[in-house]
Amino acid sequence: MTAVPARRREGLYFAIRNGKLLAGLAVLVPLLLLAAAAPLIGGQDPNAYVAAPASPPSAQSWFGTTMFGQDVFSQFVYGLRSTFVVGALGGGLAAIIGMTIGFTAGYRGGLVDEVLNMLTNIVLVLPALAVLLIVNAYLGVRSVGVQALFIGLTSWPWAARAIRAQTFSLRSRDFVDLARLSGVRTWKIIAREIAPNMNSYLFMTFILLFGGSILIAASLDFIGLGPSQGISLGLMLNNAARWSALHLGMWWWFIPPGAGITAIVGALYVMNVGLDEVFNPRLREL
Structure with a gap:
């Protein structure tokens, strides 16, 4: 009974001393707080026309304005919120499907x-972009939720394969055989005996799915297949490219969303490397 708390204390000891994990959190947490406070600091409508068009950053508009006088900072904080939401929903759904299929x-x-x-294998080779183009033709209104649903339904195969391999190696252990001989139901064996021995692996899998969902959503937004309402970092890049922000020298329009996506995904992957070092004793730095 004391082994689990001891492992947790040991993991926490190495976690608070892992530079990669702390660096990733130092980038991710402020951006998450900024997204959570979007209505307070970004106003109620990020697409409202609030200032002179194409204005560079100033005390009135911290990140400048778009070609139409929209505040880039307001769009950025709301875009962060959409990015985290689609990452959490899409990555979470993919994790649930991948775990269910992988464990089973x-x-x-x-x-x-x-x-x-x-x-x-069928879903793995499915041309996701082509399917989305077809679905997009029949959807009048696209939302962050619909986008996350599509990402979650198409990005789980690699996670299912990895979890299946781990489960296959654990199902022949003595403690699993003992539970099976005791008449414990299958789902209880998976939930109580197998899954707890894979907690660290499952957590890192979710982080990778989270970051992957954000990248997929940003790519879809950039090519014009993102939500038809609201704002996201990918849509900001799409609008900046559509209205020639780069050629006009309006760097403040496309750098913040690009930097935001890079910072979030980069922080997640750095955190994942740090967590691997924390959970794997052979990789720990004393």
């Missing part, structure tokens, strides 16, 4: 494993 296939094996593995 890895533990049950046999025909169940073959069927789920075939499903995984």
Whole structure:
């Protein structure tokens, strides 16, 4: 009973001393707080025309204004919120699907494993962009939720494969055999015996899915397949490119969203490397 708290204390000890993890958090947390406070510091409508068009950064408009007089800072903070939301929803949904299929296939094996593995391979080779173009033609209004749903439904296969492999190696352990012989149901064995031994791996998988969802959403936004309402960092880049901000020297329009996406995804991946060092004793730096 004392082994789990001891491992937690050991993990916390190395976590607060891991430079990569702390550096990632130092970048991610302020951006997350900025996104949470968007209505307080960015006004109620990020697309409102509030100042002179194409104005450079100033005391009145910290990040300047767009070609139409919209405040870039207001759009940036609201764009951060959309970015975190689509990352959390898309990454979370992909993690849930990947874990469900990975655990089931890895533990049950046999025909169940073959069927789920075939499903995984089908989704893995599915041309996601082509499917989105078709779906986009039939959707009158696109939202962050719909975008996150699509990302979650198409980005889980690699996670399912990785979790299946881990589950396959754990299902033959003595403690799993003992639970099976005791008559414990399958889902309880997975939840109580297998999953707890993969907590660190599952957490790092979610972080990777979170960052991947943000990159996919930004790419879709940039090519014009993002939400038709609201604002996001990818849509800011799309608008800046559409109205020739680079050629006009309006660097304040496209640098903040580009830097925001890079900072969030970069921080997540640096954190993931740090967490790998924390959870893997062979990689720890004493």
